Amino acid sequence: MKKLFYSFLLLSSATLFAQKNSSTRFAVANDIVGTVDMFSTNLKSYVQSTRTFKSAAELPQNLKKFNAIAENGLVEYKLKSGFGTLDRLPLSDLNAQYNLAKNTPVLIDGYEFANTDTLIYGNLLSNVQVIDNKGSKTVSVTTKK
Template sequence: MKKLLYSFLLLSSATLFAQKNTSTRFAVANDIVGTVDMFSNNLKGYVQSSRTFRSSAELPQNLKKFVNIADNGLVEYKLKSGLGTLDRLSLADLNTQYNLAKNTPVLIDGYEFANTDTLVYGDILRNVKVVDNNGSKTVSVSTQK
């Protein structure tokens, strides 16, 4: 009975972890994915300007590839020049760090990123672990502390 209960708890926690976190507001700067919280809390000094899109229908052509993460809108930031670069890595590199195939989709706050060529800012990688997603292992990232 204990094994059954433990198995149920483990499965339900993995399922809950993989659900979309609807409070996450994604942001993009220089075609690199981050979050609005990241820019407004930690990187205010890097931001030159921002433009908010309230829905995926409003996205301009250059941001259409991010339509799957625009449920809560999307903010595009323009960064100041001359301040250096922010840490970033591709999702394929993240998969490699966790011994998964480079083309394995990655979950970020429950949103699936199938294109592992996508770059993300290192600041959003708060809690990273490998989870079982519909029978296959995948990297799951939580942007919350």
């Protein structure tokens, strides 16, 4: 009975980590993924302008590749020139850091990023762990504490 109970707890915790965080609003700047919270708190001085899209249906052609993360809308930021560059990396490099195959999908707040060529801002990487997702190891990034 104890084994069954512990197995249930383990499965529940893994499932909990893989659920989408519906309060996460993703943002894109220069084709690099971040979050609205990241830009509105830490990077205000970098922002030149914003465009907000309330749903995936409203996305212009250049942002259609981000349909999967536009469930709660998507904000496109234009960054000021002359501020240098922000840390960024492809999700395939994140997989490599955790000894996973480079093409393994990555979860960010429960949203699956299957294209590991996608670039993300380094500011998102404050809470990263490897979890068991549907029977395979996956890197999971949590942006909210």
